[in-house]
Amino acid sequence: MKRGQKPSAEQVVLMLRQIDVQTAQGKSIAVACKGADVSEQSYHRWRKEYGGLKVDQAKKMKDLERENARLRRLVADLSLEKQVLADVAFGKLVAPERRWQAVDGIREKYGLSERHACRIVGQHRGTQRYVPTVPADEDELTRAIIALASEYGRDRYRRVTALLQAAGWQVGKDRVQRIWRREGLKVPSRQRPRSRLWLNDGSCVRLRPLHRNHVWSFDFVQAQTHDGRSLRILTLIDEHSRACLALKVARRINSVGVIEALADAMCLHGIPEHIRCDNGPEMISKALRKWVAKTGPQIQYIASGSPWENGYCESFNGKFRDECLRQENFYSLKEAQIVIGLWQTTYNCIRPHSSLGYRPPAPVSYPDLAFRLPMAATIQ
Incomplete structure (x- = not known):
């Protein structure tokens, strides 16, 4: 064994056996320890810890000690994570923005690394490090969305997206939804779905419309x-x-x-x-x-x-x-x-209808109604 290197459990048991054999031949403990290149203090400490164990038993004991230490660390980490979530994260962390705020709060309060904080919250590190880019027309688009929401108070973001696209905006529903939520605009409550009212027997009251003027x-x-x-x-x-x-x-x-x-x-x-x-x-x-x-x-x-x-x-x-x-x-x-x-x-x-694929029942171009609807000219 090299000098300064910590011996393994098997090596310690073998050295103890070597010293026992030499003492059985009449040598003193000091001479036997010097022959094994071990100090007397180490010999007594090892004797107290490994005395009477065989090589395989010593190995199992060390494995159990390492496993116990690992389990103690896991329990400590879980307790810490539970305490961190209770102190920093209020409610469900569903949106990435809320997770981003929770990670920053954990790092600031507990001094944990970004990797550890992201693992606690369940946030991907790439998402945590992402820096959002704000398009140049963000403010103008926000004003247009707010104006349409004021004009058509019942509409959801999908219908507003269709109105913006009809007015010439190159914008998708995901971006409109993000601005819609950020500005706290109205989102109608979800209603319980109802079954269809028409029947296959040609019931008069529940007659299903099949074509125009039906x-x-x-x-x-x-x-x-x-x-x-x-x-x-x-x-x-x-x-x-x-x-x-x-x-x-x-x-x-x-x-x-x-x-x-x-x-x-x-x-x-x-x-x-x-x-x-x-x-x-x-x-x-x-x-x-x-x-x-x-x-x-x-x-x-x-x-x-x-x-x-x-x-x-x-x-x-x-x-x-x-x-x-x-x-x-x-x-x-x-x-x-x-x-x-x-x-x-x-x-x-003008108003898009969801059952028609977000198209109005009788669509016309915006310039044809610009004199009647100032909102259309404003959006353009």
Whole structure:
């Protein structure tokens, strides 16, 4: 064994055996230790630690000691990591940005290395060292997204992305989503998915729209002017194309008003095969049923107290309330007719619809509506 080199457990046991043999021959411990090139202090220490062990037993003991030391280190590291996460990381560390902040907090508070802190948090070191690049048009794009979110309050980031792309922006939905979340813009709550309402047996109430002018549906929406007087709005849509065919605004609308709105829409868009509606007094009137029977379509009434069976129209009414009625104060009937008419044009020609692949029901180019929608010119 070289001088200064620490002997292994097997070498220690062999040297002890050598010294025992020499002492058995009558030599003193000092002479035997000098012959083995070992100090008496080391001999007594080794005798206390390895006395009576064989070579293989000494090796196993050293292995167990190393394993115990390793386990103690692991327990200490796990306890430290648990304490670190409890002190620095509040809540779930899902986003890379939150992990990045947690790693910096751990290194600052506990003085750990970047490798150790990233392992505790579960952050990749490449992600931790990544320096984001801010495009030159970031501020301008952020202003455009905020403006669109203010204009179309119900929209999600995907629909805003479609509007930006239609206006000429070379931008993807991931970048828009990042800015959307950073600015804290509205994200509608996730709703419980519902099963389809149509059946394969050709049920009248649950008739599935197959093509344009196959199924129309209409309903009424209540509003009021600034002085508290009521407004009644007839909403008529094509369920297949999602186009809004009519938004008739008046103080009162009876069966004659419904017939007039249907007649105007049929003159512009053709005669549908079916018309879906609920069981209101204007819908079940003899005059309306007689007129529709002579015109050609079939009226499909939904079950009483089941507005979800007229889901297309109810969904449109919700968008209409959120994006128009709750955003405006009407001071007269004429003002309401003009503002609602402009919103109808926006809905049909500009506003992307998710069920149509984020395309509007009747798309037109932005310059054609620039005089009506200042937002389009602003975004460009």
